[in-house]
Amino acid sequence: MLILSRKAGETIVIDGRIKVTVMRVDGEAVKIGIEAPANVPVHRQEVYDEIQHSNKRALTRQKIALPKLSGRHNQPGNLGPVEAQTQKHS
Amino acid sequence: MKCLTLTDTEAPPASTATEVRLPLGILGFEQLTDYLLVANPGEEPFLWLQVKDEAALAFVVVNPFIVAPDYHPDLPQADVDFLGISDPEDVALFNIVTLHAGGRATVNLKGPIAINRHTMVGKQVVLANAADYPVEHPLPVSGAEP
Numbered sequence: 001m002l003i004l005s006r007k008a009g010e011t012i013v014i015d016g017r018i019k020v021t022v023m024r025v026d027g028e029a030v031k032i033g034i035e036a037p038a039n040v041p042v043h044r045q046e047v048y049d050e051i052q053h054s055n056k057r058a059l060t061r062q063k064i065a066l067p068k069l070s071g072r073h074n075q076p077g078n079l080g081p082v083e084a085q086t087q088k089h090s
Numbered sequence: 091m092k093c094l095t096l097t098d099t100e101a102p103p104a105s106t107a108t109e110v111r112l113p114l115g116i117l118g119f120e121q122l123t124d125y126l127l128v129a130n131p132g133e134e135p136f137l138w139l140q141v142k143d144e145a146a147l148a149f150v151v152v153n154p155f156i157v158a159p160d161y162h163p164d165l166p167q168a169d170v171d172f173l174g175i176s177d178p179e180d181v182a183l184f185n186i187v188t189l190h191a192g193g194r195a196t197v198n199l200k201g202p203i204a205i206n207r208h209t210m211v212g213k214q215v216v217l218a219n220a221a222d223y224p225v226e227h228p229l230p231v232s233g234a235e236p
Contacts, residue, residue, distance in 0.1 A: 022196075025113060025153060030134035034234065038167055039166070039167035039168045039171065040168065041166040041168055041216060041218065042168075043149075043216055043220065044231070045214055047200065047220050047221075048117060048216065049202055050200065051117050051201035051214070052117040053117065053118075054186065054188060054198045054225045054226065055116050055117055055118045055186060055198075055214075056118050056138070056203075057188050057190075058149050058186045058187065058188040058189075058198070059119070059147060059148075060147075060148050060149070060150065060151070060189070061146055062146055063146070063149060064189070065221045066133045066189075067189070067193065067195055067231035067232060068138050068231060068232050069135060069136075069159065069228050069229065069230065069231055070155075070230045070231060070232050082149065
């Protein structure tokens with residue numbers, strides 16, 4: 001792991017296009033600003049950890065009876081009608 | 091007396107299985123890349139995303155728009171590019187359901203599995219707007235396993 005020392009207001013540039021700036025240091029908390037192209041996903045590590053943990057809980061290791069969904073819902077086809085949005089985020 | 095032949099009755103609905111490849115696996119299961127998406131009659135709207143070579147290992151999945159009508163997933167452009175999606179119609183979304191002890195069921199709305207309908211190649215994506223959705227969205231269910 002590359003370890004660099006930076007002061008508030010100083011920046012690290014990754015791949016010539018991603019800027020990570022230390023905005024403020026306040027006790028134990030460091031406020032970081034990230035400038036990255038829209039096609040570079042930036043998330044807190046916790047999001048990945050949370051999804052990974054959820055996946056591990058969700059894995060079934062034997063055939064089980066599925067619950068019934070109560071209330072009204074559409075009957076999907078095999079792949080279902082999906083209205084996914086692929087809008088770009090800025 | 092009417093004599094029923096097979097042609098007089100509708101064929102019973104059959105299970106369907108579609109091969110799906112997730113080249114990067116699922117978060118936490120990166121080594122498991124080949125799956126069957128299995129739909130069994132009577133289990134709608136749930137489906138099984140079953141590990142192809144190990145049928146006992148499976149995830150329960152659901153079309154999120156059935157259980158969360160206000161869902162507006164924002165797929166990161168990098169994932170759209172990875173999957174080769176050029177039109178929203180190209181993508182099918184399935185979200186992983188967790189069956190908890192006590193009959194509670196939840197669905198992960200942060201990290202859907204997006205599948206290119208034409209190639210049947212998919213990826214578990216972390217939504218650009220993941221912060222807007224819970225990883226355990228409660229499902230109104232009855233008759234679950236204890």
